[in-house]
Amino acid sequence: MPANTMSKAERDQSHAHSQASRVFDLSQHSLRELNEALHKLTPGPNETAWEVLNPKGSHSVAVGVDQPVSIDVRGSVGYYCAGMNDGAAITVHGSAGPGVGENMMSGSIVIKGDASQYAGATGRGGLLVIEGNASSRCGISMKGIDIVVHGNIGHMSAFMAQSGNLVVLGDAGDALGDSIYEARLFVRGKVESLGADCIAKEMRPEHLELVQGLLDKAGVIGVKASEFKRYGSARKLYNFNIDNADAY
Amino acid sequence: MCGIVGLFLKDKALEPKLGAMLSEMLVSLSDRGPDSAGIAIYGAATGNEAKITVQSPKPDSDFRGLDAELAKAIGAPVSVAVKSTHAVIRTTPDKVDTAREALQTLRPNIRIMGAGEAVEIYKEVGLPEAVVDRFDVRSMTGTHGIGHTRMATESAVTTMGAHPFSTGADQCLVHNGSLSNHNNMRRELIRDGMKFETENDTEVAAAYLSNRMAHGKNLGEALEGTLSDLDGFFTFVVGTKNGFGVVRDPIACKPAVMAETDQYVAFGSEYRALTKLPGIDNARVWEPEPATVYFWEH
Numbered sequence: 001m002p003a004n005t006m007s008k009a010e011r012d013q014s015h016a017h018s019q020a021s022r023v024f025d026l027s028q029h030s031l032r033e034l035n036e037a038l039h040k041l042t043p044g045p046n047e048t049a050w051e052v053l054n055p056k057g058s059h060s061v062a063v064g065v066d067q068p069v070s071i072d073v074r075g076s077v078g079y080y081c082a083g084m085n086d087g088a089a090i091t092v093h094g095s096a097g098p099g100v101g102e103n104m105m106s107g108s109i110v111i112k113g114d115a116s117q118y119a120g121a122t123g124r125g126g127l128l129v130i131e132g133n134a135s136s137r138c139g140i141s142m143k144g145i146d147i148v149v150h151g152n153i154g155h156m157s158a159f160m161a162q163s164g165n166l167v168v169l170g171d172a173g174d175a176l177g178d179s180i181y182e183a184r185l186f187v188r189g190k191v192e193s194l195g196a197d198c199i200a201k202e203m204r205p206e207h208l209e210l211v212q213g214l215l216d217k218a219g220v221i222g223v224k225a226s227e228f229k230r231y232g233s234a235r236k237l238y239n240f241n242i243d244n245a246d247a248y
Numbered sequence: 249m250c251g252i253v254g255l256f257l258k259d260k261a262l263e264p265k266l267g268a269m270l271s272e273m274l275v276s277l278s279d280r281g282p283d284s285a286g287i288a289i290y291g292a293a294t295g296n297e298a299k300i301t302v303q304s305p306k307p308d309s310d311f312r313g314l315d316a317e318l319a320k321a322i323g324a325p326v327s328v329a330v331k332s333t334h335a336v337i338r339t340t341p342d343k344v345d346t347a348r349e350a351l352q353t354l355r356p357n358i359r360i361m362g363a364g365e366a367v368e369i370y371k372e373v374g375l376p377e378a379v380v381d382r383f384d385v386r387s388m389t390g391t392h393g394i395g396h397t398r399m400a401t402e403s404a405v406t407t408m409g410a411h412p413f414s415t416g417a418d419q420c421l422v423h424n425g426s427l428s429n430h431n432n433m434r435r436e437l438i439r440d441g442m443k444f445e446t447e448n449d450t451e452v453a454a455a456y457l458s459n460r461m462a463h464g465k466n467l468g469e470a471l472e473g474t475l476s477d478l479d480g481f482f483t484f485v486v487g488t489k490n491g492f493g494v495v496r497d498p499i500a501c502k503p504a505v506m507a508e509t510d511q512y513v514a515f516g517s518e519y520r521a522l523t524k525l526p527g528i529d530n531a532r533v534w535e536p537e538p539a540t541v542y543f544w545e546h
Contacts, residue, residue: 057520076519076533095533097519098503116503116535135535136500155500155538 021049021072031058041067057097062090068107082109085126101128104145117154120147123164129218136173139166142183148218158185159195167214169223177231181238186211186228196247197237201230249399250424251277252411254485254515255525256392256492256544262511262526267388271380273514273521274395278376280517281399284410285379286371288420288487289393293365298341300348301361301369303334303407310355311335321350332382333407334361334370341365344417359408359445364418366391366489371410391546394487396422402430403448413451415442416458418489423450424502424517425481433478453478457486471495471541485515486543493543500538507531513544 024034034052041047050071055061059078062071065088073081076094086105095113104123111119114132121137123145130138130147136154139147144164155173158166161183171189178195184207185198194200203226211225236244253273257263267289274285304310311330314337319326324343329336339347344363351358362369370383376397380386396411403409412420427433430449433456438444442455456478460470467486471493474484483502486493494515496504507514507522509531516522519533536542 056523057518076523078518078520095519114533114535116505117501136538155498 021051021070022047023051023053025053026056026058026061027054031060035060035063038062038065038069038071041065041069043067045069055094059097062088065090065107076113085109095132096130101126101145104128114151120145123147125164127214127217133170139164139183142166146214146217148214148220150218150220152189155192156195158183158198161185165210165214167211167218167228169220177233179237180231180233182233184210185231187231188223188228191229191231194231197234198231199234201232203228203230249280250411251280251397251517251521252395252422252424252483252485252515253277253517253521254392254394254422254487254492254494256513257390257511258513259511263391264389266390266393268386269525270393270395271376271386272524273516274376274397275380276521276523277397277517281397282375283398283400283405284371284373284407285376285395285397286369286410286412286422287380287383287385287393287395288362288367288369288412288414288422289385289388289390290366290418290487290489291368291388291390293418293489295365296340297338298344298363298365299368300337300339300344300351300363301334301367302337302351302355302358303361303371304355304358305333306357307333307335310358314355317354318347318350321354322346331370331384333372334383336368362412362414362420364414364489367414367418367420367487369412369414369420371396371412372407373405373410391490392487392492394420394422394485394492401426402450403446408446409448411450412487413448413454415451415455416461419454419458419461419487421450421454421457421484421486423453424483425497427453427478427480427482429479449480453482453484461488467491467493467545468541468543471543475539475541483517488545491543491545493541494536495541496536496538498539504536505533506536506542507533 052073055075055077057078061077061081063083066086068087070089073092078097080099082090083102085107087107089108091110096115098116100119101109102121104126106125108127110129115130115134117135118137119134120128121140124143128147130149133151134153138153138157140159142161142164146165148167152170158177160179162181166185168187172191174192175195177198208225315328327338411422414420427449430452457470483496
């Protein structure tokens with residue numbers, strides 16, 4: 001079963017088997033050794049559970065993993081953690097620096113703390129869950145990824161977002177969804193301001209179902225899909241029209 | 249890129265370790281900027297002594313006999329403590345301006361890094377590790393300090409182009425980013441009496457803050473002014489005699505992480521810089537908001 005269809009309970013269960021996991025201590029081994037070991041995994045890997053200790057803000061932890069393994073990172077990471085993830089279930093038990101999960105293809109990434117700017121940028125698939133807050137440019141240019149943020153997101157989030165879903169339980173900063181295409185944005189709290197061509201839209205039954213499904217996948221309890229407002233594209237800036245010049 | 253750090257101690261027990269802690273923070277960010285590095289450390293001001301940190305390309309000849317010659321020229325006691333290419337000149341607070349003028353005549357090659365009652369500034373071309381070793385920064389004590397490792401974009405890689413920049417007594421600033429209206433702002437500040445040593449954009453930001461504080465603003469108000477008056481990308485970390493401040497431009501693309509415990513407030517361009525601080529695992533760690541001024545004072 002590909003990791004991106006694993007439920008929260010299944011993910012937790014796989015993480016509970018950590019006694020059997022392969023432990024990689026970054027205070028003893030280099031980051032390159034870790035990433036090379038992960039890249040050597042072939043389909044049907046025997047080592048399905050990995051644990052990374054002492055990341056201490058390291059950059060590029062567990063980038064480019066393309067097998068359905070689970071990776072628990074114990075501590076906070078720097079830039080580009082779990083970038084290009086394709087199928088792995090990666091959990092950071094700490095906070096993440098800029099660009100976490102950049103260009104994720106499939107799988108899941110859970111950040112137990114906060115995420116810095118451009119979390120999930122250009123992501124094409126999979127699920128990124130941020131249990132704390134995300135800062136500016138969350139989901140910038142997203143292309144199919146689903147992002148669930150338990151807290152708030154910063155300014156310019158979902159800028160030029162093309163497809164996928166961004167679900168925010170808290171508030172959104174300035175210029176949400178500026179120049180957005182067909183991504184769907186769902187915000188439960190206050191939106192500081194909407195960007196160019198981004199408008200509030202009606203929550204239809206299919207959106208309630210979609211949001212509920214994402215909340216369930218992200219392990220969110222006690223929050224109802226009906227508490228969210230939907231935002232998306234007014235579709236006025238797709239093609240240049242001189243009458244809309246002021247909006248660019 | 250560039251990497252910046254700052255550390256403001258609340259717990260006096262950590263003061264003997266300030267230099268070591270700040271050095272560790274700066275060295276951890278070496279790959280954000282290999283061109284040059286600098287550090288400003290604030291010791292406790294005694295009120296009856298001022299310090300001028302100077303640098304010379306020929307320290308052997310320039311610093312030899314300087315104490316006696318300068319004492320004679322200004323008519324006050326002077327001590328000179330040499331550290332590699334830098335020296336800290338100590339004299340009475342009322343003689344600082346006279347001493348600066350006298351230095352121009354006595355030692356025309358000497359460049360002034362900064363002056364005040366509390367601050368000492370050390371900066372040179374090279375990696376943070378080399379700069380920290382050269383000036384034995386790890387052994388320094390103090391109440392707060394800031395540091396910078398530079399990847400140059402706006403002006404040449406020289407000692408004078410390294411950060412921190414100091415443009416007022418006990419004031420200094422480090423910067424990650426680049427300013428686009430620095431030439432205009434420099435002209436405005438020159439008209440208002442500010443003096444500049446370089447063509448560097450960051451020096452303009454430092455002088456802007458010094459100028460506003462000279463006009464009666466406090467550190468927080470001066471930092472607030474950068475948001476409307478300076479154009480470009482910036483994360484600034486600023487030190488004053490008893491304070492420490494942080495501000496990011498509204499776009500906030502230059503990274504910043506802060507941590508606070510009962511013992512200290514710390515700033516780093518990245519979390520990596522904070523990982524060796526005591527109690528960091530239980531610290532409050534957050535990313536400073538865009539266009540928001542943070543400052544602490546003793």
